[in-house]
Amino acid sequence: MILAAAVFLVILVFFSSWRLLRGPTIPDRLIAADTMGIFLAMVMLLTGVFYNARLMVDVVLVFTVLQFVDMLVFAKYYEHGELFK
Amino acid sequence: MKVFLTAIILAFTGGALFVNLGSIPDSFLLSHTASRFYREAVVTETGALNTVSAILYDFRAFDSLGESTVIFATVSGIVLLLSRKTLPVSSAGLSLIVKRTFGILTPFVFLLSVYIILHGHLSPGGGFQGGVLLAVITIIFCIIYGSSFDLSRYPPQRKTLIETTGALLFLGVGIIGIALTGSFLGNPSAWRGVPGTLPSAGSIVPINLGVGLKVGAGLAIIFYSMIQKTLKRQ
Amino acid sequence: MIEMHLFISYALILLGCFFALSTTIGILRFPDLYTRIHAGAVALTMSALLITVGTAVYVWELFLSLKILLIGVFLLISNPMATHAIARVAYRHRIAIPVSRDLSSRQKFEEDNRHDSS
Amino acid sequence: MTLLEAFLLPLLLVIAILVVAFRDLLSSVITLSVFSTVLAIIYIIHQAPDVALAEVVIGSGLMTAVYIAVISKIRTYRQTHKRGEKE
Numbered sequence: 001m002i003l004a005a006a007v008f009l010v011i012l013v014f015f016s017s018w019r020l021l022r023g024p025t026i027p028d029r030l031i032a033a034d035t036m037g038i039f040l041a042m043v044m045l046l047t048g049v050f051y052n053a054r055l056m057v058d059v060v061l062v063f064t065v066l067q068f069v070d071m072l073v074f075a076k077y078y079e080h081g082e083l084f085k
Numbered sequence: 086m087k088v089f090l091t092a093i094i095l096a097f098t099g100g101a102l103f104v105n106l107g108s109i110p111d112s113f114l115l116s117h118t119a120s121r122f123y124r125e126a127v128v129t130e131t132g133a134l135n136t137v138s139a140i141l142y143d144f145r146a147f148d149s150l151g152e153s154t155v156i157f158a159t160v161s162g163i164v165l166l167l168s169r170k171t172l173p174v175s176s177a178g179l180s181l182i183v184k185r186t187f188g189i190l191t192p193f194v195f196l197l198s199v200y201i202i203l204h205g206h207l208s209p210g211g212g213f214q215g216g217v218l219l220a221v222i223t224i225i226f227c228i229i230y231g232s233s234f235d236l237s238r239y240p241p242q243r244k245t246l247i248e249t250t251g252a253l254l255f256l257g258v259g260i261i262g263i264a265l266t267g268s269f270l271g272n273p274s275a276w277r278g279v280p281g282t283l284p285s286a287g288s289i290v291p292i293n294l295g296v297g298l299k300v301g302a303g304l305a306i307i308f309y310s311m312i313q314k315t316l317k318r319q
Numbered sequence: 320m321i322e323m324h325l326f327i328s329y330a331l332i333l334l335g336c337f338f339a340l341s342t343t344i345g346i347l348r349f350p351d352l353y354t355r356i357h358a359g360a361v362a363l364t365m366s367a368l369l370i371t372v373g374t375a376v377y378v379w380e381l382f383l384s385l386k387i388l389l390i391g392v393f394l395l396i397s398n399p400m401a402t403h404a405i406a407r408v409a410y411r412h413r414i415a416i417p418v419s420r421d422l423s424s425r426q427k428f429e430e431d432n433r434h435d436s437s
Numbered sequence: 438m439t440l441l442e443a444f445l446l447p448l449l450l451v452i453a454i455l456v457v458a459f460r461d462l463l464s465s466v467i468t469l470s471v472f473s474t475v476l477a478i479i480y481i482i483h484q485a486p487d488v489a490l491a492e493v494v495i496g497s498g499l500m501t502a503v504y505i506a507v508i509s510k511i512r513t514y515r516q517t518h519k520r521g522e523k524e
Contacts, residue, residue, distance in 0.1 A: 002377070003441060005332050005370070010444045012343045014451075019346050019355075020471075021455060026463060027352055027409040031359045033467045034401060035346055038363055038394065039339065040474045042370045045390065046332075047441065047481055049374050055209055055486045057386050058201065059477065059493060062218065064393050065194055066498035069221055069228075070470055071401035076179060076228050077463070077505050079408045137487040179404055186400050193393075201490075209486035217494045224502045304499060311506040 006046040009039045030074055037067045132277040133206035133286040141211065142292045146270040149292070150255060153299050157252065160303045167310045178231045187229050194222055202297035206286040212296030219301025224308055232312060241309065244302045251299030258291045324376055331373030338366035352409055360402040367394045442482055449475050466504045473497050 016039070019032040041063050048056025123136060123144075133139040141149055178184060202215030223244075226235040262271035270288070278285035345358025371391030375384040452472045459465045473496025480489035 001329055002332070003439075005336055006441055007444055008336050009339060010441065010448060012339055014444075014448060015343050016346055017448075017451060017455070020468060025352065025409070026461075026467075027405050028355065029464055029467050030405050031352075031355055031402070032346060033471055034398070034405075035342060035359050035363055036471050037474060038367050038398065040471070040478060041390075041394075042335075042339075042367060043441075044474075044478050044481060045371070045374055045387070047478065048486075049378060049387075051481070051484065052486075053378055053383055056481055056489075057383065057390075058209060059481065059486055059490050061197065061386065061390055061393070062201070062214070062490060063474070063477070063493045063497065064390055064397065065197065065218075066221065066493065067470075068393075068397040068401055069225060070497060070501050072179065072183065072404055073224070073228055073502050073505050074463075074467065075401070075404040075408050077509060079179075079412070080177075135487070180407055183400055183404055186396060190393075190396070209490050211487070214490050214494045217499050221498055224499075228502075308502060308506065311503065311510070 002046050002050045006043045006050075009043050009046075013039050013043075026078060030071065030078075034067075034071055037070075041067065128280050131272055131286055131289065132280045133289050134281060135206050135208065135211070137209075138205045138211045138289060138293070139286070142205075142289045142296070143272050143287075146259075146288075146292060149296065150259070150270070153252065153255060153296060156300060156303045157248075160248070160306050163307050163310050167313065178229050178234075183229055187225060191222060191225060194218065194225070198222075198297075198301070202293055203283070203290065205293040206289045207281070207283070212293040213300055215293075216297040216300025217304060219297065220304035220308065223305035227309065227312060232309070235309065239305075241306060244306050244309075248299050248302035248306070251295045251297070251302065254295035254298070255292060258288050258295065262288060324379055328373045328377035331369050331376065335366045335369030335373060338362050338369060342366060353406065356402050356406045356409075360399050364395060364398045367391070367398065439482065442479065445475060445479055445482075449479070462508050463505075466501060466508070469504075470497050470501050473500075 013036050016032055016036050020029055020036070023029040023032060041060055044063065045057070045060045048060065123140060127133065127136050127139045131139045131143045133143070198215045198218035198221075200215075201210035201218060202212060205211035205215070223235060223239065226232075226238065259270040262273065263269055265271065265273035265275070270292075272287040272289070274287070276287040278287075280286070284290070339362075342358055342362040345362060346355055349355045349358060368391050371387060371394065375387040375391070378384050378387060449472070452468060452475060456465050456468045456472060459468065473492055476496070477489045477492045480486075480492060
């Protein structure tokens with residue numbers, strides 16, 4: 001059941017990559033990458049719990065923090081056209 | 086013609102790699118001598134539960150010292166290339182909501198990095214990963230509050246001080262190893278403790294701490310030097 | 320008792336998968352950047368939160384469940400914030416124009432931009 | 438090869454092709470962060486949480502910021518160069 005949910009989420013990531021390919025603007029791609037990142041974090045959590053939960057949860061915790069910082073870096077870059085103006 | 090040739094070469098190389106990967110037996114690797122020694126002797130010889138961390142910071146600690154020297158050389162090169170005579174660029178950040186939220190979240194990130202550094206011998210992680218998370222705090226300050234905030238809170242001199250402290254901690258543990266066990270970076274058995282508890286695993290914990298401080302401060306210096314603008318030459 | 324909490328966790332994960340499916344449909348089929356951001360903020364946060372709580376119930380140990388719930392709490396804070404930053408950038412710098420039938424929102428967009436640039 | 442891996446490896450291939458195929462550098466960097474995430478999941482499936490943590494931390498956290506800083510430097514150099522030519 002856990003693995004089935006993970007496989008389902010991976011299939012959804014496949015479909016979301018279409019928006020990453022065909023987004024008309026950069027923020028579309030950003031939203032698609034954010035969605036894919038959180039789906040993949042959930043896949044990471046589910047597979048980690050399936051295999052050996054005590055070791056793998058830290059990876060997901062670190063990944064959510066870094067994903068958030070990533071999105072803000074992209075937003076800052078896109079706000080000014082460069083990282084600092 | 087060129088595309089055709091490229092396709093043939095790619096298909097040939099891919100097929101060869103695939104065949105090679107398929108022919109590796111699974112059980113052969115783990116029954117070999119070195120990996121069997123690591124599997125059996127890690128807990129009794131070092132007291133650490135995390136085998137990767139034990140290999141990196143106990144059996145091959147001299148190698149890790151060389152790696153941290155590489156980071157030191159990289160930081161020196163980047164600071165020499167991108168000159169220090171620069172302006173603190175901007176105080177413009179993101180919107181107020183993001184700033185307030187990160188006022189709550191940044192101590193959490195710091196706590197997470199300290200957890201990953203100090204639990205390097207028990208759970209996945211260690212000095213390098215936690216150090217990169219420490220460097221992410223500088224990225225957060227520069228991105229969200231503007232880089233003048235980062236300059237006022239953590240000036241580059243203090244980052245250099247932290248980096249040097251980390252390197253000296255690493256070397257100091259090595260010299261204590263000479264005094265206690267007779268070899269450089271040796272793991273003194275008096276510090277070993279009960280495996281599985283937090284104050285255990287001998288010299289792995291202070292080496293993790295030193296590597297974490299060094300990597301965090303070094304990568305923070307690299308990022309801070311890269312986002313600055315150089316002064317225009319008048 | 321054990322089967323009971325397994326049942327609850329499976330139900331929560333299944334509900335989270337439904338919300339994830341609706342998120343993907345929204346991201347693929349909505350006509351406009353801002354509606355896509357709406358799908359990516361609301362439904363995605365709900366899906367992530369439900370899957371996290373379901374996994375925490377599945378594991379059923381005190382500290383491990385608390386650590387997994389910490390991921391959920393962090394996602395609850397972080398994901399709306401990231402989408403807020405992206406939407407704000409896109410609106411302020413007129414990267415994407417909202418597609419709508421009625422003219423009032425379009426006119427408001429134009430007025431905001433004129434007020435911004437002047 | 439498990440069922441999950443049978444779906445993840447083609448996803449890795451698709452995303453790697455997307456990274457190379459984009460003309461825009463920013464889109465490539467956005468896609469590259471997704472690539473490192475998928476690679477981390479494959480490491481987790483192969484029971485290597487230490488490597489997965491390093492991959493997540495470097496590929497998704499640090500390298501993105503450094504790449505964006507470098508792209509920002511390149512763009513500003515190009516703009517100032519163009520402006521100097523105009524004058």
